Amino acid sequence: xxxxxxxxxxxxxxxxxNVTFRCDxxxxxxxxxxxxxxxxxxxxxxxxxxxxxxxxKSRLLSDRFSAERPKGSFSTLxxxxxxxxxxxMYLCASSFRGDSREQYFGPGTxxxxx
Amino acid sequence: xxxxxxxxxxxxxxxxxxxxxxTYQTSGFNGLFWYQQHAGEAPTFLSYNVLDGLEEKGRFxxxxxxxxxxSYLLLxxxxxxxxxxYLCAVRDQxxxxxxxxxxxxxxLVKP
Numbered sequence: 001x002x003x004x005x006x007x008x009x010x011x012x013x014x015x016x017x018n019v020t021f022r023c024d025x026x027x028x029x030x031x032x033x034x035x036x037x038x039x040x041x042x043x044x045x046x047x048x049x050x051x052x053x054x055x056x057k058s059r060l061l062s063d064r065f066s067a068e069r070p071k072g073s074f075s076t077l078x079x080x081x082x083x084x085x086x087x088x089m090y091l092c093a094s095s096f097r098g099d100s101r102e103q104y105f106g107p108g109t110x111x112x113x114x
Numbered sequence: 115x116x117x118x119x120x121x122x123x124x125x126x127x128x129x130x131x132x133x134x135x136x137t138y139q140t141s142g143f144n145g146l147f148w149y150q151q152h153a154g155e156a157p158t159f160l161s162y163n164v165l166d167g168l169e170e171k172g173r174f175x176x177x178x179x180x181x182x183x184x185s186y187l188l189l190x191x192x193x194x195x196x197x198x199x200y201l202c203a204v205r206d207q208x209x210x211x212x213x214x215x216x217x218x219x220x221x222l223v224k225p
Contacts (some may be wrong), residue, residue, distance in 0.1 A: 033212060042118075042201050042215030043157065056212065091156060095211070102147065102159040105212060110154075 002026060003053050004106035006092050012112045013082055020078045021109045025094030033103060034067055035091040036060065043091055049075060051098065082113045118216035120202050125222045126192055134187045134219045136202035144207035148176050148187045151199045151218065160200075161187065189221070197223045 005024045013019050016046045025032050030051050035043035046065070051072040061067075066075075070074040079086055089110050093103040117139045126132040138146070145164040149157035163169055163178035163185060175188040187200055187211040205211050 031211070035213075035215075040217070042203070042218045043213075045212045045214065048212055093213075102162065105149075105156040105158070107156050 004092055004094055004104050006090075006106040008109055009020050009107060010110045010112075012114065013083060015082060015113055017082055018078065018080045019082060019111065020076055021090055021092075021111075022074060022076050023092030023094075023106055024074045025092070026096075026104055027073075029094035029096045029104070030071055030072065031097055031103075032094045033073070033093040033095075035076055035093065037089045037091055037108070038087075046077075079111075082111075084113045087111055087113045116149055116205060116216060120200075120216040120219045122217065123220045123222070125224060128192055128194060128223055128225050130192050132189045132192060132203075132221060134189075134200050134221070136185045136187070138183050138185070138202070138204050140183075140204050140206060140214070142206045142208035143180065143204060145205040146176075146178055146185050147203045147205065147213065148174075148185075149201040149203060149215075150200055150223060153198075157201055174200075177217075192223045194223050194225070197221060203216055 007022045033048040034046040037043040047067050049069040065079045067077045089108045091108045092106045095103045120136045148160040151157040161176035168177045173190045178185045199220045201218045202216040203213040
């Protein structure tokens with residue numbers, strides 16, 4: 001399978017705990033995006049990387065959220081001191097710079113904070 | 115900023131046609147995308163418009179008018195498997211080509 005992969009697919013955690021998600025993009029893609037999606041809503045942009053550089057962060061990304069892409073390949077999204085409002089689907093997408101078409105989405109990580 | 119509006123829900127009969135409208139306001143328009151998303155799954159690409167006009171791909175067509183900030187997705191010969199959410203998204207060239215999504219239109223196909 002050469003698509004975008006995300007792990008874990010589901011995560012249940014207690015309020016106040018830290019969680020980390022991983023995204024492996026399509027190998028030749030140099031752009032990687034994180035989105036968050038709540039039930040009944042469209043995905044909301046969180047942040048994006050070009051290679052290892054994080055070039056933009058949404059205002060939605062509070063200081064409890066941090067994302068890295070250390071070698072320009074896989075990326076991690078960490079949420080510290082989780083809150084119930086963090087419960088959502090976290091989607092990763094990748095694209096190749098210069099490609100005029102789509103971003104390819106991974107299957108997502110569904111986070112439930114209890 | 116960007117604002118994207120699409121209807122929340124639509125119902126149609128198997129074999130019929132449904133048109134999902136999307137209006138948008140954006141500063142750095144660089145293309146409009148339609149994605150299909152089944153419940154609990156990732157969005158999958160359906161169509162892309164960057165110039166005015168109609169793009170046809172099998173049973174699905176998408177139209178764009180940049181001057182009106184308007185697009186529609188046309189689904190023909192509806193099948194039960196077309197029951198899903200359809201997401202309109204605008205790409206912003208000024209921000210790394212990030213996508214800004216509408217809230218999605220849930221289409222229910224009835225027999």
